[in-house]
Amino acid sequence: MERRRENVVIASVLILTLAVVVFRGSQRLTGSAAAPGSVLVADDAEGQHVFLTSGQRWSKLEGQGYRNGYTLHRHTIWTGTNVGARWFFKNLTPGTYDIFVTWPAVLGMSSKLSYRVDDGTTTPLIVESFSQQNPPVSDVRWEGSDWQKIGSAAITHGQIVTVSLLAKNREIFVADAVRLVLREVASVSSSSSSSSKSAISSRSSVHSSSSVATHRRRILPKQTRFPGLQ
Secondary structure: OHHHHHHHHHHHHHHHHHHHHHHHHHOOOOOOOOOOOOEEEEEOOOOOOOEEEEOOOEEEEEOOOHHHEEEEEOOOOOOOOEEEEEEEEEOOOOEEEEEEEEOOOOOOOOOOEEEEEEOOOOOOOEEEEEOOOOOOOOOEEEOOEEEEEEEEEEEOOOOEEEEEEEEEOOOOEEEOEEEEEEEEEOOHHHHHHHHHHHHHHHHHHHHHHHOOOOOOOOOOOOOOOOOOOO
């Protein structure tokens, strides 16, 4: 009888503990344990699900760069088109991220480059002009490389976030690595509040549109395309 009572007590404690864990887990925005200070890196040495290039005359080189390697774009015949490289980050915890890039000090690099950060919406999170004629400004020294900060971004649509390096096809430049540092996790309360406001706004707009006699065609936003990539 006493043993049965002990088993009931133990089972109750386990159930209560599980309930607390489940409740706390439900407060997470992505189920991820990512915390402020967490670091994510996408390198050119990784597969096509992480790094892709568009255009011609790309070469993999060793001896410099993050993890002792980098990808170089050489000068091509001028056609007025764009070439570029793209790094992919998937399933990010919503929050504010500091975004850093690195490249090796190689002579003859271009001064006419731009980095662009997108989260799948129509408006880029960051667009910054850059030069690679000098080594990165060392905002951070990490794993043997100097990393230059291109900006900070509040990422709320974290399923697929891309960082693109774009230039004209006659430019000589390097694609190496991108580093994201989670500075602040988005609060659940503010996210829930935003969702509630969006739902209320949606219901209001539906109610308003139903009272209008004329039919309005829905116009979808234009999708940003990356040359050579789907």
